[in-house]
Amino acid sequence: MSSGKGGELIPSSSELDLDRPNIEDYLPSGSSIHEPVGKLRLCNLLDISPTLTEAAGAIVDDSFTRCFKSNPPEPWNWNVYLFPLWWCGVVIRYLILFPVRVIVLTVGWIIFLSCFIPVHLLLKGHDKLQKNMERALVELICSFFVASWTGVINYHGPRPSMRPKQVFVANHTSMIDFIILEQMSSFAVIMQKHPGWVGLLQSTILESVGCIWFNRSEAKDRETVTKKLREHSQGVDNNPLLIFPEGTCVNNQYSVMFKKGAFELGCTICPIAIKYNKIFVDAFWNSRKQSFTMHLLQLMTSWAVVCDVWYLEPQNLRPDETPIEFAERVRDIISVRAGLKKVPWDGYLKYSRPSSKHRERKQQSFAESVLRRLEEK
């Protein structure tokens, strides 16, 4: 699906707008398709039913909210025979599996910290050795995390090779996406800075694999972030960058629009598609509903986290493509592989209102049709 060239990408100075292809291509619109003709009459001005219908349609169901709806696995315990079975399952999960997993994770942390802290403090002079050891240790602790949810991960496709000027992008469902990918190969990631223990981890351990922080409010200052990204991707010895261009966690059934930042670095883009099997657990981290701690606990009391990871063919910017079109093309590749439906919304609309440009476009088109029909006899 290609967004229209030339006339449809309306040039505008608003930053948010430069991020999007033409939304009207995607939205269900009855009214904007047919062009009304004929002399302007009172009923044409007073008939607001198309606009009202669009508003009511949005109230009843809208594609943006659907992206962030949790989809817990279907309950199956609803009769006398299945209920005791389910109850046994609960007992096993909470009283047997959970303590075992906590032990596994604790052991993992002890091993990790007792190796990491000495390496970090003592090997200060030997940069290369220190980096390699820290990378290996981070991969180790990620493996322990994955084991603590009984993660069953199927990796498909060739393992990413470490080459310079290469950036990895993936769809985003939860912060565990990073852990799952990190256990296979060491990535540097760009992340929203979080409070609490997660933030502590970010500023200590993840520093060693080379991470870039931002704040969503600062993300509007795109230049700082882009500069940091560019510097990192040019650096020879840095871990390859892993970017989640959606900018927010989506529920693994839909994909929201990709931010173009990753696609204008002049690097090869290696797409990664991640799909969780929701029969076992809903891996979507609904940050509006739960803290990350609760989310991890939920994962640790489920049977397993089963997911598929596909490493897809690397893509480059084509000569006739803009970065936005490139981003959409890669989003298409990932969405098809992971079975996600695409929606035309910017993930940051979770935190802010849409730009007034969209409403103005509708107003402009109506105004022009009124003025045009006024002239007709």
Added chain:
Amino acid sequence: MGNTSSMLTQYDIEEVQQHCNNAFSQQEIVSLYERFCQLDRNGGGFVSGEEFLSVPEFAVNPLSQRLLTMLDGLNFKEFVAFLSAFSPRATVQQKIEFIVKVYDSDGNGKVTFNDMLDVLHDLTGQFISEHQREQVLTKVLEEAGYTKESLLVMSDFVKILGSSGLKMEVEVPVD
């Protein structure tokens, strides 16, 4: 979801159905309830203006502010009654009644020239000047046999809109 009273009883459903004059089937009412709870994020029993505006498709609609004054603070029963004009089972009369309510900002059943001008302003934004808007509206009003001073009521709207085949329906997704 964990809201206050997230379970609808059969009695509740029937009460809501009666209140909206059977505009929706029982299944549709259950779906609408799920949607209401989804929008009502803080569980207050009603959906605030902010919560409606968090739906981007609604926020970009030119008439969203006008609709918000009608939607703010509605409980679920009233919410369904509000949407009943958009049911395929609603009559043309009910749909026109809804349109009049949108226009009639002071709720006295009469739509003034200024009311119509306000709505036209919402729909056209800055792309027509205030003066031009007045001109256009006056011209089409006079051609239809009214004047700037006319106060339009329900029967006028039926005459003006009733023949144009009003299409005003939404589909409630039912699992």
